[in-house]
Amino acid sequence: MTVVTLATPARPKVPNRWTAWLIWRQQRGTFTGFALLASVLSGLLVTAVLKAENADALGLHACLTSGTGAHCTSAASLLAQAQEQLRNLKVALLVVPAVIGVFGGAPLVAREHETGITRYSWTQGLRPEQWLAGTLLFGSLVVVTFMTIVGILFNWASGLADLGSGGPWSSFAVTPTTFDAQFPALPAWSLFAYLLGTGCGMAIRRTVPAMSAALVGYGAIVYLAIEYLRPHYAALVFWEQISSGVNPFWQYQIIQAGWLTLAAVVIAFVLVISPRLYRASAWKRAGRHVK
Amino acid sequence: MNAIEATGLGKRYRRAWALAECDITVPAGQVVALVGPNGAGKTTLLHLLAGLLTPTTGTAGLLEGLRPGSDEARDAVALVAQDAPVYRRMSVRDTLRAARGLNGRWDQQYAEARLDSLRIPMRSQAGKLSGGQRAQLALTLALARHPSLLLLDEPLAALDPLARREVLGTLMTTVLEEGISVVFSSHVLADLENVSTYLIVMGQGRVLLAGRVDGLLDSHRMLTGPANEADEIAERITVIGCTRAGRQAHVLARCQVPPDGWQAKEVTMEQLAIAYLDAGSGRLTPGFPALGIPQAAEAGQ
Numbered sequence: 249m250t251v252v253t254l255a256t257p258a259r260p261k262v263p264n265r266w267t268a269w270l271i272w273r274q275q276r277g278t279f280t281g282f283a284l285l286a287s288v289l290s291g292l293l294v295t296a297v298l299k300a301e302n303a304d305a306l307g308l309h310a311c312l313t314s315g316t317g318a319h320c321t322s323a324a325s326l327l328a329q330a331q332e333q334l335r336n337l338k339v340a341l342l343v344v345p346a347v348i349g350v351f352g353g354a355p356l357v358a359r360e361h362e363t364g365i366t367r368y369s370w371t372q373g374l375r376p377e378q379w380l381a382g383t384l385l386f387g388s389l390v391v392v393t394f395m396t397i398v399g400i401l402f403n404w405a406s407g408l409a410d411l412g413s414g415g416p417w418s419s420f421a422v423t424p425t426t427f428d429a430q431f432p433a434l435p436a437w438s439l440f441a442y443l444l445g446t447g448c449g450m451a452i453r454r455t456v457p458a459m460s461a462a463l464v465g466y467g468a469i470v471y472l473a474i475e476y477l478r479p480h481y482a483a484l485v486f487w488e489q490i491s492s493g494v495n496p497f498w499q500y501q502i503i504q505a506g507w508l509t510l511a512a513v514v515i516a517f518v519l520v521i522s523p524r525l526y527r528a529s530a531w532k533r534a535g536r537h538v539k
Numbered sequence: 540m541n542a543i544e545a546t547g548l549g550k551r552y553r554r555a556w557a558l559a560e561c562d563i564t565v566p567a568g569q570v571v572a573l574v575g576p577n578g579a580g581k582t583t584l585l586h587l588l589a590g591l592l593t594p595t596t597g598t599a600g601l602l603e604g605l606r607p608g609s610d611e612a613r614d615a616v617a618l619v620a621q622d623a624p625v626y627r628r629m630s631v632r633d634t635l636r637a638a639r640g641l642n643g644r645w646d647q648q649y650a651e652a653r654l655d656s657l658r659i660p661m662r663s664q665a666g667k668l669s670g671g672q673r674a675q676l677a678l679t680l681a682l683a684r685h686p687s688l689l690l691l692d693e694p695l696a697a698l699d700p701l702a703r704r705e706v707l708g709t710l711m712t713t714v715l716e717e718g719i720s721v722v723f724s725s726h727v728l729a730d731l732e733n734v735s736t737y738l739i740v741m742g743q744g745r746v747l748l749a750g751r752v753d754g755l756l757d758s759h760r761m762l763t764g765p766a767n768e769a770d771e772i773a774e775r776i777t778v779i780g781c782t783r784a785g786r787q788a789h790v791l792a793r794c795q796v797p798p799d800g801w802q803a804k805e806v807t808m809e810q811l812a813i814a815y816l817d818a819g820s821g822r823l824t825p826g827f828p829a830l831g832i833p834q835a836a837e838a839g840q
Contacts, residue, residue, distance in 0.1 A: 266640030273633060274626075363627070367620035368677070371589045372641035373613050373684070379641075525606055530593030537596035538547040 353445020399431030548597035623677035671702030728786025764801035
């Protein structure tokens, strides 16, 4: 006897490659903005590096150690320029994550709600959370890649800017405020801000209020981290206790980037998972009210 | 099979119920006219069925008991929301690509052929199409998914009469060809009078009347008789609405055989809907409405 089993037709395949295309098509404006931002910052960092390199080529090292050299004045002036530029860039780099969160993260979902397009896009075969997961993955990769490039450039530049300093890490490069503008803390802050902004947009559903909330929220978290969290980082406590010796840079970076990345992953997880759980439980709860 | 089954479905925003105690059972293959004034709860009901909203109370099953918003329901149900939302900055061609990315079940050939026959160019930007063309594009996006249940929220609202007729005509052709169940919401009943087979009248968040059009028309009559007997009539049969003109009264009632001394005429869908809307709006005291029928008569002319 032959047993015929009727297979239920497989669910049509989605997400597919056109889903990736759609996400790219929707986000390309934002990604172009990120790319421009990263290019401008990288360009400025490279010019600062070139100035420091030029100062070195003019015999800066000899000028500082033995006080002899033909171009000591111009070398010192070049180094000063490079350091000034890096100080300004440092401030910019500390603000960049907020910019990414406010202009990249917050409008991501809020704008979709505001234009009403979710009434179309969220009632199709693709689940909204699949779209969101894809978009966040794509966006996070872009943010992390660009900010890694900028951060590494800053690591390099700030190292060079210390050419003229006396101690091993007494000057520009090695202070906790500079740490946050460097790799890997910089991409970690940026990723965190991007996802925090997206969360604000999902909760508030209006672009401008979501952008404000993202700014305030990010600012508050930065403040809390600096005031209450950072003093406990083992690396810095250690650094304060012995005023010379080990450079706490990597220890600090690992702690800082570590908790930020973890927080970012948690936010992403909550944003992607919770709407579906909420919907399912809401239907279940509503069903209990039937007489 | 039922296209829609809802039991006690309700949605509350803060204190106000946008939809309350909604019980409907719509068999598959019907063209449903969902009628009611603005704020009646039509959009809330459609959004609940499309899975955009979650209810505060009640249950709903689509097609074969699929929960709205579930994967299977997503594949089988298409919503064209009010004002026909499309990605405004995308070209028509990109809009179709996007739809492919959003749906496993997608008929690109069908979509291209339909837009071609409507002379909507692929290159034009979706946001710059005329209202009629945008409605047609949104409809095409829904139809090319070959849904089993199509939910249309005021698809004709923004259109001029000519575009209305064209959109409705092309839509009904497809619906009949493919045997889709359709729910069509509107606050203009005239659009739907000739095409719908099932009527749901909503007012103030409640379902006031639901049933097959032929059955409803069959079970209601417009009675004309002496005004002084109207009170007495109301005690014997269910009166939905009543108006008096001099010594005569026009009574819309649920009955088939008129009482002695009264003449019965068949009702139109519009008279029926408006009588129930008026009765449901609380403007009428039971049995003796002052406003019901003349509005229907005027609107029908």
